[in-house]
Amino acid sequence: MFSSRLPKDLSPSPFFAELERAKACAKKDAAEDGLSFIDMTVSSPVRAGLPIDLNAAVDEGRESFGCWNPDAAGWKSAREAVVEYYRERGGNFTAGQIILTASTSEAYSVLFKTFCDPGDVILTPMPGYPLLDTLAQLEHLECAPYFLQLRRERKGPSAKLRDLKKSAVLEPKANHKFTEPAEVNSFRYVLDTDSLLAAPERAKILLLVSPHNPTGHCVSREEWNAAVRFCEENDMILVVDEVFGDYAFSDKVSRTWKYVFGLCPPEPSLSQSSPSKSFLTEGRESIHCRFNDFWDAGGGDFINLPENGPKCPIFWLNGLSKAVGSPQLKLGWMAFYAPRERFEEIRAALEFVEDAYLSVSAPAQALGSALLKQSAAYESRVKERLLQNWQTLREAFPAKYCPEVLGGWYAVVRLGEDDEDLTLRLLREKHVLVQPGFFFDFDEDGWVVISLLQEPALFKEAVRRMADR
Incomplete structure (x- = not known):
């Protein structure tokens, strides 16, 4: 039955x-x-x-609650709000790289439908959040593990003292003196990149979670480079669940999209030393970034796709659930990168799947645009x-x-x-x-x-x- x-x-x-x-x-x-x-x-x-x-956001977005402007990728205004969210954090996506979904779980479903056939395999972290296996099973997919390992690191007294002084959680009182601690062991989880080599032949997607639920691991640049190289060599899609991305509290790690795009200035500026170009975006000031990073998809639709970027498509998943603590509003998104020669066909495939459902409501998009202004x-x-x-x-x-x-x-x-x-x-x-x-x-x-x-x-x-x- x-x-x-x-x-x-x-x-x-x-x-x-x-x-x-x-x-x-x-x-x-x-x-x-x-x-x-x-x-x-x-x-x-x-x-x-x-x-x-929510009061200010409701007041601001109320007039749009009754609108019906179907767009497979989501309203342009809402996607621009996501772009601004990244820009405040040093990112430089454009609206053409954003696809709205009703949740991060739905984003997974869209990606699974777009890139996988029944019986294909998703590589997921172990330990890891059990929902990922359920979402794969509902698409007739299988999960295979790669592993996070607990590593001990010796840390000398001076290094430990520096960490204590830099820690945001310690607020020394007046006349407080730090005591030089003895040598200590630090334990943290790291990605076992060698375990990726055991991937089954039908593996299609490598899923990273950073920050990771539940271990608190964040992907380092070294781990990132290994994951990208693995996906390039095996013609796989790289998906990064970064719903907790705003809540990294260590300078040891970075948002993984910074490893791909570098940083644009938080405010528009021109550099004398590196060629740049100004790009106008709807309802916003122009953004100035390196000229060679931007690709014209046609009709002035500039997309941030570095010429020498990774050879595999990459998707970053996030949403209002964690960014503004509002899972009840049901608005998520994926921001994506792809090699220039594959970008348009991938965007068209994603929008084909999204257009079959059009699941993101008008109130969610209107509220999302307003709430993301409060996210920082x-x-x-x-x-x-x-x-x-x-x-x-x-x-x-x-x-x-x-x-x-x-x-x-x-x-x-x-x-x-x-x-x-x-x-x-x-x-x-x-x-x-x-x-x-x-x-x-x-x-x-x-x-x-x-x-x-x-x-x-x-x-x-x-x-x-x-x-x-």
Whole structure:
């Protein structure tokens, strides 16, 4: 009766059924003046007390709510707002490189429909977010893993001291003196580029997640170069999920599109030393960038495609869900690069798929244009919360149990014990809800995943209970 796309059994596993029962008991006990219940899996900024103000955006966009101007790529005005979002962060996409979707999940679906046939393979990170496997399965695709490895790095006293002084989470009080720490070990996840070589023959897409959910790994330039080279050699598509891209809090890493395009000045300017050209975009001032980076797709449709760029198509996925903490508005996008000789056919194929659905609503596009103007201020507000909670966590657990987080909303902690037993015991005895590591395909027991979004006082209390287990 049902499609083979669906799992054969849709009922919850015995573990998750028991987890729901334990959660209900913990909440009931808390309501009866027992130990308070703390949800350390919270992923919604609204639920964590970090909503964005929608009033101004609604007032600004209201007149467009009733409009119907179908465009397979999305309204030009909304795509220009996405371009401005990147420009504020040093990026230089143009509106012709933006495709709007109803969500990041839909963007995956569009890419899978455009580039894959049933039975093809998507390379996904392990550990990793389980939704990726579900989205592939719903398109009759298979997932094959590549791996993130936990690496120990020795860091001398001077380097450690510099990191502490530079850290945005430490705000020394007056007359505070830093004490030179002893040599320490730093643990963080890195991309095992050699594991890419085990890719099946029918692999079509390499999916990177940066910042990564749940490990907090961000793709370095060295890792990026290896991934691009792999895709070029195997005629594959490179997709980067950067929904947490605004929330990287380390100068060790960069947004991966900067590895392709370099940077344009945040304000229009001409350089005497390098040829440049001014490009007018709808409703905006002109942008001045290196002349050779821009390609005229016809009719003055200038696209930022560096002449000597990668030989594989690359897509960056993002949306309002994290950029302005508004998953309920259902607006995502993909920004893309392709070699000049393939760009138009790829854009036409994407728009063919998008035109079959036209799923992005007028209110979402109108609100998106208005809300993205607030994204930088919102990013700062959320990042302050993330950094504060990350500092709390790493002060509570030694580095070997709490790998370094370079960005994102999540962290992982290794507490030992069986994942299922540990998760249920923390919930029953400590009234703290975490996610078990097996849910993300960690290769060993004892890992739990927690959100860094929770209100700081609650987060600190939950970490204390976890450390005192």
